[in-house]
Amino acid sequence: MSSTLSVCLSLVALCALARCHHFPHHPTCQDDQKETNHTEAHVLLSQACAKKGASYADFTFRFYKQAVLAEADKNVFFSPLSIATAFAMLAMGAKSATLTQIFEGMGFRLTEVQEEEIHESFHHHIHMMNCPNNKIQTSMGNALFIGTGFQPRQTFLDDVKTFYEAEFFSTDFQNSKEAEKKINGYVAKKTHGKIPKLVTALDPNTLMVLVNYIYFKAYWENPFNPTLTHEEDFLVDEKTSVKVNMMHRDTDYESHYDEQLSCWLVQIPYSGRAKAIFILPNAGKMKQVEAALSKETLCKWEKLLQKRSINLYVPKFSISGSYDVKLLFEKMGITGVFSDRADLSGITGTSGLHVSKAVHKAMLNVHENGTEAAAATAIVVSKLSRPSITLKLNKPFLVMIVDKATRTTIFMGKIVNPTIK
Incomplete structure (x- = not known):
């Protein structure tokens, strides 16, 4: 041999x-x-x-x-x-x-x-x-x-x-x-x-x-309040839904809506030198967003991020x-x-x-207090008074954990069904 x-x-x-x-x-x-x-x-x-x-x-x-x-x-x-x-x-x-x-x-x-x-x-x-x-x-x-x-x-x-x-x-x-x-x-x-x-x-x-x-x-720089976590439906696909524990927080986040790709981008800062980026495509647009994923797309998103008040819902998952x-x-x-x-x-x-x-x-592992995985970075967001937008991650979405200083992607994933470990 x-x-x-x-x-x-x-x-x-x-x-x-x-x-x-x-x-x-x-x-x-x-x-x-x-x-x-x-x-x-x-x-x-x-x-x-x-x-x-x-x-x-x-x-x-x-x-x-x-x-x-x-x-x-x-x-x-x-x-x-x-x-x-x-x-x-x-x-x-x-x-x-x-x-x-x-x-x-x-x-x-x-x-x-x-x-x-x-x-x-x-x-x-x-x-x-x-x-x-x-x-x-x-x-x-x-x-x-x-x-x-x-x-x-x-x-x-x-x-x-x-x-x-x-x-x-x-x-x-x-x-x-x-x-x-x-x-x-x-x-x-x-x-x-x-x-x-x-x-x-x-x-x-x-x-x-x-x-x-x-x-x-x-x-998280601003943890989710566990008393606000409640059970909701997560739409795996057009025919399937599962019950998840949905976290909730209404505050200011860096975010952007890409009209061309039909998706929302929201950043949640950790307390430290890392941030999580959640990308939520509209129904039926996941493949379109995935096809467009590139360095150029990510750089474009980063330039267009704006602070706005968001009524945010994120599922707990592992x-x-x-x-x-x-x-x-x-x-x-x-x-x-x-x-x-x-x-x-x-x-x-x-x-x-x-x-x-x-x-x-x-x-x-994502929960009310933060995240456990491997490698991280954080961004601190200041308040900006604007009308609140409701953003609910209740269908398949993408997640990236990025180092703030170098903008290095440490982790990347797609959550299709948060109840499957």
């Missing part, structure tokens, strides 16, 4: 990256708490509204559209930051066409940006997620579970440690059950029990498993997502790293490695 390399994603997750040895600036938590002008490297994962061309934001929406096609009319929830981080880590060991395809698949054009800048950008986000904050609880990290007797190049290990702050664990993959227990126990601990079983059925020929995790817990990233990536044209043509010689100095499996799991 050929040697295999497994790549596992959790709430935020994935792989290894290329041959860089110098990191010019290690940001401090004090840096992140200032209103700083981010360097070009630090904004690579942002929406980059002023910059044309491919971007991480486009990767987010491309992956979302593939996930929707794979699970039509079902809930969708994933962390594009986790998936991109894992594959960026993997890229540290990739060369030639394999390296180019991984990065271009994630929206980075190596003709426009240096590999080192990409790694610096991911390092900056990992650091920001791990800065202590009394308003929001976030953590992000990476780990390599290395098979007994398998010896990656020291330069590869050093780079992964430098840029991705990865932990290393020697693992006996010949004992698959114990290896799974070790990996799943690590992920469960790091995600506070929210991702208890990330990997299953590991091949005894596995040489290494790369894991990325993200944990996110934040409170959902999860589980994805075969290998399958979805292959549909996106990222195929080389999974085939016998893969060039991962940066890991060992020789050929013969490929990625045999890539999985991703994520969960989201």
